[in-house]
Structures are given as C-alpha cells and as structure tokens.
Amino acid sequence: MDVWPLILGMALITFAIRYSLFAFPHLRFPPSVRQGLQYVPTAVLSAIVLPGMLIPDGQQWAFTLHNAYLLAGLATIAIAALTRHLLATIAGGLLVFFVVRGVLGQLPL
C-alpha cells in the first residue's frame, strides 16, 4: 500500500480536529460546557490508561500477576498519589515497569 496518502490524510484529520475551535475566536461556551471541559483530561486519559493496564495487547484481558503493565501501572499510580511530582511519576513508573518485567523474565535479553 502507498503510505504517503495515508500519512497526509492522517495529518489533515488530526490538524482539523485540533484547530476546530481555534477557528472561532469569538465563540463563548455556556457554563455547562465549561463545567464539562474541566473533566476532559481526567476522563480521556483514564479511558486510555485503564485498558492499557488491563488489556495491554488490545485483545485479551490480562488480570494476572504476570502482567507488568498492570503491576507497574498500579505502582505508578501510587507514586503519583504520594509524590504529586510528574517527573518522579514518569521516571519512577518506567523504572518499576522494567524491574517488574525483568523479574518476570519478560525482557528480550
């Protein structure tokens, strides 16, 4: 398949979505919409994170102690709650993830 038309199509779609409301500088949202917007990051990112932890391959539930995404995800949530520090959360979470995968023998070494 020719990939370039696909790339250009994805680029146009993505830009159009991101520019959508910037195109209307004078639009003012009603209070209910503004209220809802406060929940956007929480809702959207949770909807990506939980399946990422529990269904890491996108197909099968992996509710087991062999699932490094689940174990390290829970550890990362704990680090975030305790430190409230973004860099500590991301770096610490990655570190825990690789340690867990190492212990479980899941690293391609």
Next chain:
Amino acid sequence: MSRLQHFLYGCRDSIPMIVGILPFGLIYGALASLAGLSLAQALGMSLLVYAGSAQFIAISLLTLGSGTLVILLTTLVVNLRHVLYSAALQPYVGGLSQRWRVPLAFGLTDETFAVVQRRYLARGMSEHGQWYHAGVALALYLSWVGSSLVGALFGQSVPNLAGWGLDFAMLATFIGIVVPALRNQPQIAAALVAGAVALLCHAWPYKLGLMAAALSGIAVGVWLERRQAPVISGEVV
C-alpha cells in the same frame, strides 16, 4: 520578563513529559520500520501527523493489513478528544492571530495540553502566555520527531526493541497527568467511570469505545458536581 525567557520556561516545564515521550517515540519508530515503512515515511508521519497514540494504532493496523479508510476513520475517532482540548484552550488561544493559532493547534497533544493548561488556569494569557505555550509545543514536538527518527534508524539493528514494552511510557505519562487532578469526588468518579466504560467497550470498532468512555466520564463528573454544588458552594473546590 522577555518573550525568550517565557519560551524557555515552557521548554523547562516540558522536561517531565519529554522523559515519557522519548521511549514512546523510540518504540513508534521501531515498530514503523518493522511494519515496512521507509525511514522517510516513518519520520514523515511523526513530522506531519504528530499524534503518538494515533500513529501507534495506525502502525498496528497497517501490520494487520487494514485499508487506508479504516485507518483514517480510526485516526479521526482516536483524535476526537483533541476537539475537547481545542475547546478548553480556545478562551486563551482564540484571541491570538492566525499566525499563532495554526502552529499552536498543530502542536496540541495530550502532553502539551496538560502543561499549558496548568499555566493558563493560573495566569491566563498574561506574561507572554503564547511564548510559553510555543516553548512547550516546540520542545515536545522535537522530542517526538527526534525519538521517532532514532527508533526508525536503530529499531531493526537493536534486536527486539519492540519487545521491551516501551509503550508503557505513555501510560506512565498519562497517570502522572491524571492522578494529581483527582482532588475531589466528581473528578475521581469521572476517572473511574471513563476507565470502566473504556474497558467494557474496548472491543468496539474504530476505537469508538474511547469516545463513549470519555463522554460518560465527563457526564458523571458534571452530574456529581451539580449535585454537590449546594453543599460545597462555600468551599474552595
């Protein structure tokens, strides 16, 4: 203070996000080259599309042999969340000239949004807000493009780079954004409901479950906030 200084503050505040973006860009680049994309195509997608999770999904769909239309539709649904980001930043960015709005819209990723929203909420457009925003957007864009390039260049020479699970970096980043925001009951409920709906609807085609989950979470958050409003109106929420 000068514009340059605020631009540099934006770059500085992006550092935690960069730690999460670099591994994710590496794995994207490696998977793209494994899927048969040329170096120019793998890099071109990062340069032109600049949407990590959508690119990741596009590569896996290409590997599965999906057609262009299916991938484009999935891109649309996966990125629809950015309409909500666009709406949330519009009160600030909307007043800028088009010369500003176009590049800032191009760079509006989850990570950029999380960093600049915090600053806009605290200080609005004062003190060269758009220069700060530009610093964040450029630092994160270069991190994504650079790590994609490295991943595409070395993805096939480092054995099994795809097997390391570097995609966990995106989850760690998103957890780092969400958890500190869970300061009250409506926010916590929004997170739990969105997560639960996403899990239940994960098999829906074209990632439509993601949008259903996000809207459910938002609805529950607003509903709870309104129900509580009379009780907590005197408190700082």
